[in-house]
Amino acid sequence: MSGDASQTESTQRLRDALADGRLEQWRVPLGLLALVVFLRPVIGHEFLLNYPPFANTILVWMLFAASFNVLLGYTGLLSFGHGMFLGFGAYGAAIGLTRFDLPFTVSAVIGLAVAAVVAYLIGRIIAQRGEIYFAMLTLAFAKAAHFIANQNYGGLTGGSTGIVGVLPSWIETERGVKYVAAGGFQFDWYYLLGAVFVLAALAIWQIARSPFGRSLVAVRENEELARAVGIDDKRYKIWSFTFSGVFAALAGVLYAINNQGSSLSTLTVETSGDIILMTVLGGANYFFGPLAGVFVWLFSEEFLIEFETLVLPLAEYPLVRIELGGLLSYWQFFLGLLFVISVLVAPREGLWGLFRSGIGGLYDRVRGVRE
Amino acid sequence: MDGIGIQTLDRDALPISPGELVTSLVLFVLLAHAFAVRPGLFVDQLVGGLVYGLILVLVALGLSIILGLLGVVNFAHGAFFMMGAYLTFQVLTVWGLPFWATLFVVPVVVGLVGIVIERGVLQFVYDEDPLIGLLATFGIALMIDEATRAIWGGSPLSVTTPQILDSSIGIGVTTIARMRLFSVLVSVVVIVAVYLLIERTDFGLSVRAGVLDREMAEFVGVNIPLRFVVMFFIGAAIAGLGGVLRGAELGMDLSMGNQFIILAFVVVVVGGVGSLFGSVVSGILIGEATFLTPLVLRTLSETTNVAALNVSGIGGLMPFLVMIVVLLVRPRGLFGQEGFME
Secondary structure, three states, X not given: OHHHHHHHHHHHHHHHHXXXXXXXXXXXXXXXXXXXXXXXXHHHOOOOOOOOXXXXXXXXXXXXXXXXXXHHHHHOOOOXXXXXXXXXXXXXXXXXXXXXXXXXXXXXXXXXXXXXXHHHHHHHHHOOOOHHHHHHHHHHHHHHHHHHHHHOHHHOOOHHHOEEOOOOXXXXXXXXXXXXXEOOEEEEHHHHHHHHHHHHHHHHHHHHHOHHHHHHHHHHHOHHHHHHOOOOXXXXXXXXXXXXXXXXXXXXXXXXXXXXXXXXHHHOHHHHHHHHHHHHHHOOOOOOHHHHHHHHHHHHHHHHHHOOEEEEEOOOOEEEEEEOHHHHOOHHHHHHHHHHHHHHHOOOOHHHHHHHHHHHHHHHHHHHHHO | OOOOOOOOOOHHHOOOOHHHHHHHHHHHHHHHHHHHHOHHHHXXXXXXXXXXXXXXXXXXXXXXXXXXXXXXXXXXXXXXXXXXXXXXXXXXXXXXXXXXXXXXXXXXXXXHHHHHHHHHOHHHOOOOOHHHHHHHHHHHHHXXXXXXXXXXXXXXXXXXXXXXXXXXXEOOOOEEEHHHHHHHHXXXXXXXXXXXXXXXXXXXXXXXXXXXXXXXXXXXXXXXXXXXXXXXXXXXXXXXXXXXXXXXXXXEOOOHHHHHHHHHXXXXXXXXXXXXXXXXXXXXXXXXXXXXXXXXXXXXXXXXXXXHHOOOOHHHHHHHHHHHHHHHHXXXXXXXXXXXXX
C-alpha cells in the first residue's frame, strides 16, 4: 500500500537524519519550543498546580538560570551575586517607567546597558582572582547593590518595598492574568514572554557553541593550556561575565512585567543563592540542566507547600495516610540535602545528567531487546 | 591550598608614600574633629565598633583557619555562628542554665556539629575543585537555616543577660555597657589563645607543617586528618562563641548567618588570606569603619553645613568600600604577602 510505503520512506529519512546528526543540531531549538508549548498546559493541569500563570514565573527564572549557566557551566566561574543583574534589569525598567516617564523599551534598554557596564567593570576588577575570591567578591558587590537599593538614595528605588504596580501601557490585566494589547489584537502575555524566552535562550545557546563559547570551555577545563594556545583568559572571563549579566538583566526586565514592578528581593543573597542551587541541582554541564533545575525547584516550592496529606495508593481508596503538612513546609531542608548529595556524587551532572543517562540506558535496553 | 606559601616581600622596601601620608593625616584630622565635636558619642561608637569588629574576627578566624588548612571556603561557617546564638537561647531560656554555662556548652555543641559535617561531607571534597567545597557547604548552610527555622521558629528571639553584665560603667564622657566590655574581654582571650595554640605549641607546629606541605608532613608521621578534625572543631566552636556573645547582646534572627559569613569573608580578604594577624587587624578596622564613618560624616556636615555629606546608612556599606579600596590598592590584602599564621 502506498500509505505504508511513504510512511516507511519518511521513517527511513528520519533515521538517516538521526544517524548523520542533522536532527542533532536542531535539538536545542526544538527542545526550547517544545518547552514553551508544553510548560503551560502541564503546569495548569488540575492534578498539578492548576494555575497556568505560574508558567510565566518559571520561564523568567529559566532565562535567569540559562544566563547564569554561561558563567558557571561554560566558563567555570561561580558568582554568588548574580541576583544583582536580575535587579538591574527589573529596577532599570521600573525606574525608567515610573520616575522618568520613558517608554518601556527605552527603560529596558537602559537597564540592560547599566547591567552590561557594571558587569564589565566588576569583571575587570575581579575576573582574574581565584575562584573562591571571585565567588565572594561578587557576593560583596551584590550586597552593596542591595544596600544601595534599600537605602533608596534620591527616592529612585523605593527602599524595601521596591517599585510596585508598574506596567507598560501595552499590558492589560484582567483577573490576575496579563494580556498584551498591540493594535487591535489582544493575546496572552505568556506568548510574548515565551517568544522572548526562546529568542534569548537561542542567543545564549549560539554564544555557547560559537568559537567564543568553545574558548570559554577551554578556559574552564584548563586555564594554563588555554593561555598557552593563545586564549586571553582574562578577556574571555570578563566578556563571559558581561554577557551573563546582560541576559540576567533581560530576565529582570521580564520579571518587572511579570511581577508588576521590581522588588528588593531580586537583589538579596537568597535570590543569588537560589539560582546557584537551581543550576547545580539541574546540572551545570548541560544547556537544559539549569532549566530542569528551575522547574524542579519552583515546582517543589509551589507544590509541596500545599501538600498536606499523602494518601496511598489513591484518594478514593485510602490505605496509607501520611501527614506531611508540617514537614514539607521545610522543603528547602530536603532540597538542600539533595543538593549536597548531588554535589558530592557528581557536581556537574545534576538531575538532568541523571535523567539523560537514565533515558540513554533505557533506550539501549529497548534496542537491545529488539535486535 | 593556594595563597599560603606566598613569597615574603622585604617590608623595608615599602616606604610610606606621600599619598599614604596625606590619607592618614586626613583620616586623623577627621577622627579628631569628630571626637572634639561629640566626645561621648565618639567613644560610644568606638566601643561599639570594637565589639562588632571582634565578633567579626571570631567568625573570620575559623573561616581563615579552615580555608588555610583545608582549602575549603566554609559557607556554613555563618550558620555555625547563628547556631551559637540560637543555642544560647536554648541553654539559657529553655533549659534554664546560667549564662556562664552557655560560654562552654554552646561552643562545644557547635564544634561537635562541625565535626559531623567535616567527617560527613567535607572530607570528600578536599582533593576536588575548591568550588565544590563552596557549593557543598552552601547546601549545608541552607539545611542548617531550615533546621533552625523548624526548631526555633522564624521570628527573632532574645535572651536576658545576668544582672552583673546589665549595668554600665561611667568613664566621664559616656557610659559603657558591661556586656560590651565582657564581649571584648572574651574575644581577646580567645584570639590570644588561638594564636598561642598555633604559634607556640607542637600541635600548632604540626598543623602549620600540614598546611605548607601535607604530603611531606604525613611522611614524617603527622596524623593530618586528625589535625583537620581538631582544627575544624576549634574553628566551628569559635564561631559558636561569637554567636553567644552577639546573641546575648542583640538577640538572634535567621538572617545573621548569611550576613556574618559575607562580612567575615570580607574581613579575611581585606586582611589577606592565610594571615591570622591580618584577619584580626582587618576585623577591627572594618568594625570601626562601620561604626565611626557615619559619625565622622555627620559631625562634618554639621560643621560645614553641607547636608549632602551626611549619607544615611553609609555604615553598612563601609565593609564593602574598605574591601574594594584595599583590593584595588593592595590586591593581596593588608598582610597577604606573609606566610600562614604570621
